[in-house]
Amino acid sequence: MTRSTDSALKRPATSESIAHALSLAIHEHKIAPGTKLVEDELADIYGVSRTVIRAALQNLSHVKLVVIRRNKGASVASPSTTEAHEVFEARELLEPRTARSAAMRATRSDIKRLERHMSDEHAALEASDPGRALYLSGLFHTEIARIANQTTIAGFIETLVARSSLIIALYWRRESALCEKHAHHALVQALADKNADAAEDLMRSHLVDLHSALYLRERNDRTLSLKDALTQ
Numbered sequence: 001m002t003r004s005t006d007s008a009l010k011r012p013a014t015s016e017s018i019a020h021a022l023s024l025a026i027h028e029h030k031i032a033p034g035t036k037l038v039e040d041e042l043a044d045i046y047g048v049s050r051t052v053i054r055a056a057l058q059n060l061s062h063v064k065l066v067v068i069r070r071n072k073g074a075s076v077a078s079p080s081t082t083e084a085h086e087v088f089e090a091r092e093l094l095e096p097r098t099a100r101s102a103a104m105r106a107t108r109s110d111i112k113r114l115e116r117h118m119s120d121e122h123a124a125l126e127a128s129d130p131g132r133a134l135y136l137s138g139l140f141h142t143e144i145a146r147i148a149n150q151t152t153i154a155g156f157i158e159t160l161v162a163r164s165s166l167i168i169a170l171y172w173r174r175e176s177a178l179c180e181k182h183a184h185h186a187l188v189q190a191l192a193d194k195n196a197d198a199a200e201d202l203m204r205s206h207l208v209d210l211h212s213a214l215y216l217r218e219r220n221d222r223t224l225s226l227k228d229a230l231t232q
């Protein structure tokens with residue numbers, strides 16, 4: 001991280017805006033899982049006190065994007081394969097039902113917003129910015145939860161979607177780990193048709209497909225110390 005980054009120029013002043021900027025950078029793969037987040041360095045980049053940085057890092061640790069260890073400071077979370085399975089299994093449990101509710105509630109302007117998300121995501125892919133496309137495809141999912149108007153579940157989904165981004169960053173196997181365009185198109189169509197059964201089925205198969213696109217085998221470059229690597 002250097003002083004000359006875009007986020008440094010914008011100088012977000014509150015812990016909320018810094019948490020948002022860091023979250024975006026994590027989503028967009030600008031900061032890799034496991035990266036140390038040094039308070040002094042961040043305070044310098046954003047031109048704020050360490051107290052503000054500490055509050056921002058606390059916010060991110062609540063949604064499990066950042067891990068804070070006593071005496072070791074904060075780093076970007078680096079989910080294990082077990083956590084990765086759990087996150088996608090939780091999404092497979094929650095999101096199909098949410099898509100069903102969204103199909104029953106979606107208004108014309110909701111459909112327009114979803115279509116705008118899809119075209120932004122497509123534009124990011126065209127511009128060879130898969131990190132931004134990934135961020136936008138996550139927003140598409142949280143937007144459906146918002147339409148369903150189930151605030152508590154939407155909160156869970158938002159956290160799960162953010163964690164999915166880290167998981168995809170670590171366990172990327174093929175391009176289609178990004179939400180495939182046709183899957184989102186079909187979902188929007190089901191919502192526009194108010195077809196609750198189709199929306200539920202499409203969301204389930206979309207998430208199962210996404211889950212299976214990840215290469216969930218423990219990465220030994222990340223988890224083994226030199227001693228472990230040489231003695232196992």
Ligand SMILES: [Zn+2]
Pocket residue numbers: 137140141179180183184206
């Ligand atoms: Zn998707």
